[in-house]
Amino acid sequence: MDAFKTLTGIAVPFGAKNVDTDVIIPARFLKTIQRAGLGKGAFATIRENPDNIFDQPRHKGAPVLIAGDNFGCGSSREHAPWALTDMGFRVVIAPSFADIFSGNAFKNGMLLVALPQEQIDRLMEIAETDEITVDLENQVVTTPYQDRFAFEIDPFRKHCLLNGLDEIGLTQAMDKDIAAFEAKIAADQPWIAGAAKAA
Amino acid sequence: MTQTPRTLYEKIWDAHVVAERDDGTALIFIDRHLIHEVTTPQAFEGLRTAGRRLRRPDLTLAVPDHNVPTNHRFEPITDPESVAQLAALTRNCADFGVELIEMNDARQGIVHVIGPEQGFTLPGTTVVCGDSHTATHGAFGALAFGIGTSEIEHVFATQTLLLRRAKTMEVRVDGSLGHGVTPKDVTLAVIGETGTGGGTGHVIEYRGPVIEAMSVEGRMTVCNMAIEGGARAGLIAPDEKTFAYFQDRPRSPKGADWEKAIAYWRTLVTDPGARFDKSVVIDGTKIAPLVTWGTSPEDVVPITGIVPEPASFADPTKQDAARKSLDYMGLVPGTRLEDVEVQNIFIGSCTNSRIEDLRAAAAVAKGRHVADHIKQALVVPGSGLVKRQAEAEGLDRIFIEAGFDWREPGCSMCLGMNPDKVPAGERCASTSNRNFVGRQGPGARTHLMSPAMAAAAAVTGRLTDVRQLMGAA
Numbered sequence: 001m002d003a004f005k006t007l008t009g010i011a012v013p014f015g016a017k018n019v020d021t022d023v024i025i026p027a028r029f030l031k032t033i034q035r036a037g038l039g040k041g042a043f044a045t046i047r048e049n050p051d052n053i054f055d056q057p058r059h060k061g062a063p064v065l066i067a068g069d070n071f072g073c074g075s076s077r078e079h080a081p082w083a084l085t086d087m088g089f090r091v092v093i094a095p096s097f098a099d100i101f102s103g104n105a106f107k108n109g110m111l112l113v114a115l116p117q118e119q120i121d122r123l124m125e126i127a128e129t130d131e132i133t134v135d136l137e138n139q140v141v142t143t144p145y146q147d148r149f150a151f152e153i154d155p156f157r158k159h160c161l162l163n164g165l166d167e168i169g170l171t172q173a174m175d176k177d178i179a180a181f182e183a184k185i186a187a188d189q190p191w192i193a194g195a196a197k198a199a
Numbered sequence: 200m201t202q203t204p205r206t207l208y209e210k211i212w213d214a215h216v217v218a219e220r221d222d223g224t225a226l227i228f229i230d231r232h233l234i235h236e237v238t239t240p241q242a243f244e245g246l247r248t249a250g251r252r253l254r255r256p257d258l259t260l261a262v263p264d265h266n267v268p269t270n271h272r273f274e275p276i277t278d279p280e281s282v283a284q285l286a287a288l289t290r291n292c293a294d295f296g297v298e299l300i301e302m303n304d305a306r307q308g309i310v311h312v313i314g315p316e317q318g319f320t321l322p323g324t325t326v327v328c329g330d331s332h333t334a335t336h337g338a339f340g341a342l343a344f345g346i347g348t349s350e351i352e353h354v355f356a357t358q359t360l361l362l363r364r365a366k367t368m369e370v371r372v373d374g375s376l377g378h379g380v381t382p383k384d385v386t387l388a389v390i391g392e393t394g395t396g397g398g399t400g401h402v403i404e405y406r407g408p409v410i411e412a413m414s415v416e417g418r419m420t421v422c423n424m425a426i427e428g429g430a431r432a433g434l435i436a437p438d439e440k441t442f443a444y445f446q447d448r449p450r451s452p453k454g455a456d457w458e459k460a461i462a463y464w465r466t467l468v469t470d471p472g473a474r475f476d477k478s479v480v481i482d483g484t485k486i487a488p489l490v491t492w493g494t495s496p497e498d499v500v501p502i503t504g505i506v507p508e509p510a511s512f513a514d515p516t517k518q519d520a521a522r523k524s525l526d527y528m529g530l531v532p533g534t535r536l537e538d539v540e541v542q543n544i545f546i547g548s549c550t551n552s553r554i555e556d557l558r559a560a561a562a563v564a565k566g567r568h569v570a571d572h573i574k575q576a577l578v579v580p581g582s583g584l585v586k587r588q589a590e591a592e593g594l595d596r597i598f599i600e601a602g603f604d605w606r607e608p609g610c611s612m613c614l615g616m617n618p619d620k621v622p623a624g625e626r627c628a629s630t631s632n633r634n635f636v637g638r639q640g641p642g643a644r645t646h647l648m649s650p651a652m653a654a655a656a657a658v659t660g661r662l663t664d665v666r667q668l669m670g671a672a
Contacts, residue, residue, distance in 0.1 A: 001249070031280045031284075032240075032280075033240035033241070033244075033283055033284055033287045034240065034241065034244055035241045035244055035245065035248075036244070036248075076347075078241075078347070078348055078349060082241070104349075107349050166249075167349075167353060167361065168249070168251070168352065168353050168356045168357060171226065171353065171356075171357040171359060171361065172356065172357060174217070174218055174226060177217050177218045177226065178217055178226075178228070178357060178358065178359060181217045181228050182228075182358075185228070185230075189323075189459075189460070189463065190452075190456050190459075191321070191451070191452030191456045191457075191459075191460050192230050192258070192324070193257055193258070194257045195231070195257065195258065195260075195318075195319055195321075195450045196256065196257050196258060196259055196260045196297070196298040196319065196450070197256075197257060197298050
């Protein structure tokens, strides 16, 4: 997973509240064999309108999404962060996020920034014309106009994102423990290894 | 120093801890990873994208089951998404060196049937699969549970999972079972007693005289539905029957390893004095053949009973749920279950598709015929080897002569993901595990029951007390 330190880029001032996972990626796009490509189905219902915010030339591939309260509510489908990532988003800024979505987003290397509504309103305004900067190291969102909005983040998640560690990467860092355990099992229970091909 | 008495779950857990972390989670080693076509494509894609290898292909076994058609098996599959998922499994297994039992291999079948059948599932192992009915393997004293796609990828890359220890729950079934009462009735009775949330956060250990007297195949049926009771895993201590089952299976230990394995497996019992966080006791002598009337597996009633009045439930939310269920099911409170007509029969699924299930159904079907108005009556063996065994015993002839459709192995009509579906508004007497809204197809109405009861419903055309067709005990 790519490390996340600081990002400056276009933000899509979407702003909608209670955006559920069916809005992010409707169920009909779920019977797929890839994570990549789900961006085509992302916000499909909204994007039926050709004038939608996501398909405006200025917003193509924008790395930041600004939304309203309770973003990502609904089902536990991991397709939601997969779809957002595939559209190009790396950061979502909103007043609050749904729990399961929050966990899934983290697993997929996405940074969620929670800020009070009035700061969201200010960012929505600036996003119309300027880029914004999300600085994870210093936990602050800034604009070219001297705005500085500090945000909170779980220290463990921050550590993982800053170092590009996903859960698999973290577990792989414990490779010595795993290898030692495998050696012990091989000695104590020799029937465990090789079983898949033993027929 | 004497060791603190431990439950079976705690013993298996302790034996698989790779490392413990400060936050109360532990890295648990996974001995057996079963995979199928539906939940793995994105996990393989994740490995590829990150440039990771699959750590232990020798502990990973693949079989397609969810999407496979159960007839016309050598003709092209029509659903393009199923084709894509099946092709992806084949390609991914080739790319990552995973052993694949292909669709038209004689050993192919439902992943939870072939795991033990191949001697891949073993007592004392940790078994995972991207399917919630992985709980089935607990019947052999394996700690087995379903996982999501991110977890599949984690197991692929590290052969471990980061888990929090579960609470323990004992379900003891005392006494003995009456004539015509089967393991399916036991597992439905447990869910009826505890509710679908009764096991949430727990691992269930089923024990007591009824469980001890049960065959290993019956125990699989019981553990299979631990998840419908809310528990991610169900467990039964391995015993002499378990050991006999694994002797000479293709992937089970041989020679000196076998002796060593048995010695270890004999230690896999809950110690006297070990404490469970929760305990439920059920009197086996009071269990009758059961059927479900609603859209939750806890909606069980004896076949001799009536469709309940929603107002009869104490909990207002349950009253509301019951009203919605009855509306969906097209049932009127007070109706005798035995007066409910069915149009479809499904004998199969990871719950009830093993040889004993087919024998029980055939015993009822023998010399009888499927009622005229029945539109589909499928018998779907759980694996190619179960099918072969049934054919060697002549069960296929009994079913075919009785008017049943004898199919190829797969998940079939359990989940509406392949061509076998129940049409909207029609009823199905089904040996599967979920009677959720739309589970067997949009608008389908499912009544869960045992294989013998489903066979009885097939020949009478309505829900039927199988004991009336069985003669004296």
